[in-house]
Amino acid sequence: MSKNNISDELxxxxxxxxxxxVGLNNLSLKMIAEELNIKSPSLYNHISSLDEIKExxxxxGWKELGEKAxxxxxxxxxxxxxxxxxxxxxxxxxxxxGVFTAMLWYNKFESEEKNEATTKLFxxxxxxxxxxxxxxxxxxxxIRTLRxxxxxxxxxxxNNAFGNPISIKESFDxxxxxxxxxxxxxxxxx
Amino acid sequence: MSKNNISDELxxxxxxxxxxxVGLNNLSLKMIAEELNIKSPSLYNHISSLDEIKExxxxxGWKELGEKAxxxxxxxxxxxxxxxxxxxxxxxxxxxxGVFTAMLWYNKFESEEKNEATTKLFxxxxxxxxxxxxxxxxxxxxIRTLRxxxxxxxxxxxNNAFGNPISIKESFDxxxxxxxxxxxxxxxxx
DNA sequence: ATATAATAACTAATCACATTAGTTAAGTCA
DNA sequence: TGACTTAACTAATGTGATTAGTTATTATAT
Numbered sequence: 001m002s003k004n005n006i007s008d009e010l011x012x013x014x015x016x017x018x019x020x021x022v023g024l025n026n027l028s029l030k031m032i033a034e035e036l037n038i039k040s041p042s043l044y045n046h047i048s049s050l051d052e053i054k055e056x057x058x059x060x061g062w063k064e065l066g067e068k069a070x071x072x073x074x075x076x077x078x079x080x081x082x083x084x085x086x087x088x089x090x091x092x093x094x095x096x097x098g099v100f101t102a103m104l105w106y107n108k109f110e111s112e113e114k115n116e117a118t119t120k121l122f123x124x125x126x127x128x129x130x131x132x133x134x135x136x137x138x139x140x141x142x143i144r145t146l147r148x149x150x151x152x153x154x155x156x157x158x159n160n161a162f163g164n165p166i167s168i169k170e171s172f173d174x175x176x177x178x179x180x181x182x183x184x185x186x187x188x189x190x
Numbered sequence: 191m192s193k194n195n196i197s198d199e200l201x202x203x204x205x206x207x208x209x210x211x212v213g214l215n216n217l218s219l220k221m222i223a224e225e226l227n228i229k230s231p232s233l234y235n236h237i238s239s240l241d242e243i244k245e246x247x248x249x250x251g252w253k254e255l256g257e258k259a260x261x262x263x264x265x266x267x268x269x270x271x272x273x274x275x276x277x278x279x280x281x282x283x284x285x286x287x288g289v290f291t292a293m294l295w296y297n298k299f300e301s302e303e304k305n306e307a308t309t310k311l312f313x314x315x316x317x318x319x320x321x322x323x324x325x326x327x328x329x330x331x332x333i334r335t336l337r338x339x340x341x342x343x344x345x346x347x348x349n350n351a352f353g354n355p356i357s358i359k360e361s362f363d364x365x366x367x368x369x370x371x372x373x374x375x376x377x378x379x380x
Numbered sequence: 381a382t383a384t385a386a387t388a389a390c391t392a393a394t395c396a397c398a399t400t401a402g403t404t405a406a407g408t409c410a
Numbered sequence: 411t412g413a414c415t416t417a418a419c420t421a422a423t424g425t426g427a428t429t430a431g432t433t434a435t436t437a438t439a440t
Contacts, residue, residue, distance in 0.1 A: 002405095002406075002417095002418080003405090003406055003407065003416075003417055003418070004417080004418080005417090006417085028396090028397065028398085029397080029398065029399090030396085030397065030398090038417085038418070038419090039418080039419065039420085040397085040398080040399090041398090041399075041400080041401095041418090041419080041420085042417065042418050042419070044399075044400085045416070045417050045418075046417085049398080049399080050397095050398070050399095104345065104346075104349070104351075105345070105346060105349030105350070105351040106351060107350060107351045107352070107353045108353060109353025109354075110353070137356070138364065140354060140356050140361075141356070141360060141361040141364040141365070142364070142368070144343070144346075144352060144358075144361040144365065145339070145343075145361070145364070145365040145368055145369075147342070147346065148339050148342040148343030148344075148345075148346055148365065149335070149338050149339040149342055149343075150338075150342065151342040151345065151346065152337070152338040152339055152340065152341040152342020152343065152345065153334070153335075153338030153339075153342065154338075155294065155295070155338075155341065155342065155345070156295060156334075156337065156338055156341065159294070159295030160295070160297060161294075161295040161296060161297045162297070162334060163297045163298060163299025163300065164299075164330060166327070166330050166331070168334075170331060171330075171331040171334040171335070174328065174331040174332070174335070174376075175331070175334065175335040175338065177372065177375075177376075178332070178335055178369055178372030178373055178375070178376070179335075179368055179369065179372055180372070181371065181372040181375040182367065182368030182369055182370070182371040182372030182373075183368055183372075185367075185368070185371040186364075186367075186368070192388095192389080192434090192435075193387075193388055193389070193434090193435055193436065194388085194389085195388090196388085218425090218426065218427085219426075219427065219428090220425085220426060220427090228388090228389070228390090229389080229390065229391080230426080230427080230428090231389090231390075231391085231427090231428075231429080231430095232388065232389050232390070234428075234429085235387070235388050235389075236388085239427080239428080240426095240427070240428095
């Protein structure tokens with residue numbers, strides 16, 4: 001009955017790893033507790049429910065992604081930077097399936113803590129999009145386009161929904177070509 | 191203890207309705223059984239597990255969507271037909287949230303039954319895309335682009351992930367503009 | 381018609397969690 | 411050192427899926 005000094009962060013990183021191994025839906029307090037060598041009720045000394053862990057995974061994921069995306073855009077600009085950020089998203093989401101699943105229906109307007117999780121990512125995104133000569137209003141829409149496409153595409157990849165033999169990477173690249181070319185038709189509009 | 195003659199179809203349509211009311215994750219055998227005025231173990235005379243019901247919801251949804259999409263494309267062609275089909279997807283998925291959730295990671299290569307569920311939809315899609323002067327290979331990629339975007343965007347809508355006050359319909363329309371314009375840059379390529 | 385078989389209900393039981401309640405030992409700090 | 415707080419623990423509850431075993435109802439075959 002030693003006090004293991006389990007930190008909140010350890011619970012989250014452990015949950016992140018486990019959820020990516022077994023799928024977010026199969027993540028259980030039992031499993032997390034076993035991994036930490038404690039009994040599952042003991043987790044309640046640190047968290048209030050399994051749902052709370054999933055909420056924290058969501059925030060954790062968006063923060064981590066913000067950092068990866070930032071690194072990916074160092075030294076580049078415009079559509080090239082945007083493409084790198086999309087690749088960073090793809091890589092992070094496919095390498096951290098459980099966390100990505102938790103991130104899915106993030107809404108930054110739900111709490112200050114959530115809002116903070118993407119401050120960095122959003123400011124980067126605006127910095128990249130702003131010089132493209134697209135109206136602010138359309139930039140807001142485009143962010144939704146990108147988020148919809150990226151989350152949807154990766155969701156399908158992660159769940160083996162593409163049965164075709166054709167290359168997924170080529171599909172992703174061509175999709176970005178399509179979207180970026182489409183965006184160009186909005187340059188100078190409004 | 192009368193034999194109510196509960197058909198497989200009644201189980202599915204009931205599950206479809208309930209899942210859209212309470213969310214697919216909250217759909218339970220208990221709830222379905224109560225709605226059908228039987229006890230939950232009795233359901234096992236008709237189905238083998240809750241997961242099987244979800245699989246059947248997936249197939250049911252894609253079939254229904256195939257019909258709605260077909261109706262939407264009557265009398266139109268090209269990008270206009272494609273746009274109507276996208277609207278049909280949006281409408282169906284937002285009006286049948288539970289079924290849509292079950293449809294998410296459909297993979298037609300997993301079984302003959304699944305493949306059949308989208309035969310109609312795919313033949314329609316090819317009929318619409320083929321005259322656009324885009325290579326067959328790129329058409330395959332574009333289908334993934336569209337599916338990724340549509341599923342992702344609607345997933346976000348259904349889960350209130352867009353907190354912004356700006357119009358979701360405008361975002362959807364502009365997204366389709368972007369994608370269709372981007373597709374035009376592939377006309378005559380390869 | 382009647383005996384037999386198949387089916388679709390039922391109740392009772394098991395199992396796997398999440399979560400709560402109540403207890404106790406381990407560290408903290410005056 | 412002694413009171414306090416904390417983080418473990420065990421025991422208990424509740425929910426829902428699933429299985430086992432039973433029985434009444436319907437269908438089928440003689």
